[in-house]
Amino acid sequence: xxxxxxxxxxxxxxxxxxxxxxxxxxxxxxxxxxxxxxxxxxxxxxxxxxxxxxxxxxxxxxxxxxxxxxxxxxxxxxxxxxxxxxxxxxxxxxxxxxxxxxxxxxxxxxxxxxxxxxxxxxxxxxxxxxxxxxxxxxxxxxxxxxxxxxxxxxxxxxxxxxxxxxxxxxxxxxxxxxxxxxxxxxxxxxxxxxxxxxxxxxxxxxxxxxxxxxxxxxxxxxxxxxxxxxxxxxxxxxxxxxxxxxxxxxxxxxxxxxxxxxxxxxxxxxxxxxxxxxxxxx
Numbered sequence: 001x002x003x004x005x006x007x008x009x010x011x012x013x014x015x016x017x018x019x020x021x022x023x024x025x026x027x028x029x030x031x032x033x034x035x036x037x038x039x040x041x042x043x044x045x046x047x048x049x050x051x052x053x054x055x056x057x058x059x060x061x062x063x064x065x066x067x068x069x070x071x072x073x074x075x076x077x078x079x080x081x082x083x084x085x086x087x088x089x090x091x092x093x094x095x096x097x098x099x100x101x102x103x104x105x106x107x108x109x110x111x112x113x114x115x116x117x118x119x120x121x122x123x124x125x126x127x128x129x130x131x132x133x134x135x136x137x138x139x140x141x142x143x144x145x146x147x148x149x150x151x152x153x154x155x156x157x158x159x160x161x162x163x164x165x166x167x168x169x170x171x172x173x174x175x176x177x178x179x180x181x182x183x184x185x186x187x188x189x190x191x192x193x194x195x196x197x198x199x200x201x202x203x204x205x206x207x208x209x210x211x212x213x214x215x216x217x218x219x220x221x222x223x224x225x226x227x228x229x230x231x232x233x234x235x236x237x238x239x240x241x242x243x244x245x246x247x248x249x250x251x252x253x254x255x256x257x258x259x260x261x262x263x264x265x266x267x268x269x270x271x272x273x274x275x276x277x278x279x280x281x282x
Contacts, residue, residue, distance in 0.1 A: 021148050036158045039104070043157050046100040055092060059083055062269065069276035079272060082265040091240060091262045098239035098266065101157065101232065102225045105164040109221045113169050114214065117176025118202070127177065134170040142167055142231050150235060160237035164228045171220035179213025180206055215278030222274060226267045240266070 024032075050058070059080050066076040086095045120127040146163055153159040183206055191201045207214075233241030240259050247256025 017148075021151050025151060032152050036153045039158050039161060040156070043100055043104055043161065046104060047097055050096040050100060051093070055087055062273075066269075066273050066276070069273050075272065075276075079269045082269055086262045086265055089258050089262060091243065091259065094238070094240045094243065094259075095262065095266065097237075098226075098229055098241070098263070101160060101164070101229070101237055101239060102222065102266075102270070105161050105168060105225045105228075106218070106222050108161070108165050109169050109172050109225075110218065112165070113172035113217070113221070114176050116169075116173045117214075117217075118180065120173065120177040121180035130173075134173060137166055138170040142228065146231070146235060155236040157237050159235050160228075160232035163235070164225045164232060167228050168221040168224040171224065172214070172217035175213045175217030175220070176210065179210030179217075182213070183209050212278055215274065219271060219274040219278060222270050223267060226263060226270070229263055 053061075062083055063076045063080040066079045067073065070076065083095075086092065116130070120130060142163060145166055146159070149159045149162050149166075153162065187205055187209075188201050191205055196204070229237075229239060229241035230244045231241070233239060233245045240263050243259030244256050244263070247253065247259065
């Protein structure tokens with residue numbers, strides 16, 4: 001007697017998903033290509049802008065930003081040294097490509113994630129409906145949603161941005177909703193009693209009080225975006241992940257280690273600066 005699962009109870013929804021993706025390509029392919037072109041122009045423009053800056057000026061700007069966030073000269077010097085080390089390893093141009101990808105992906109996360117978090121905090125029904133979607137986005141393997149993204153946008157930097165957005169968005173949405181939900185309702189009621197509109201209560205009371213939680217969510221989104229660098233390089237995004245991938249393919253341990261440490265250094269720089277701004281907002 002077979003111990004396998006009975007075939008009469010088995011089913012597959014793969015064909016339905018394939019038909020949905022085909023329908024999207026046929027009916028909205030032109031709009032998707034237009035969106036892809038605009039996003040690609042933004043990415044390439046940001047990369048070119050970063051390349052126009054002399055290396056020493058970029059290091060100086062990072063040092064000033066770190067000092068403004070932490071008010072610590074030692075921490076600022078260490079973070080600048082970490083970025084300088086990436087340049088000394090000959091990975092400066094790849095660093096700029098990765099930085100542009102992370103900045104654009106994080107910017108899209110903020111544009112989408114903060115309004116979604118506000119919606120979830122204000123509407124319990126939306127929270128119940130969207131939280132399972134966020135769970136799926138956070139736990140679904142990246143290679144699964146790379147397939148439809150590649151079919152819709154092709155190879156290159158744009159699908160890497162969308163794949164990174166899907167992966168890095170949930171923490172920002174969750175922590176924005178958490179920060180807004182933890183605000184003392186009496187504060188908002190007092191503002192309402194004084195005649196403040198809903199927009200004024202949100203902008204002047206709710207968002208400033210929830211800012212530490214929002215900054216923590218932004219920090220997590222940036223870290224998750226950096227963790228997608230190697231996966232993004234597999235679909236043509238280039239950057240530091242490209243050298244890690246090349247090291248894996250050629251068994252070049254040294255090349256992969258250098259690029260991996262460069263990613264870690266960049267992650268430490270962004271993490272320390274965003275954490276410092278989160279503490280100052282508290």
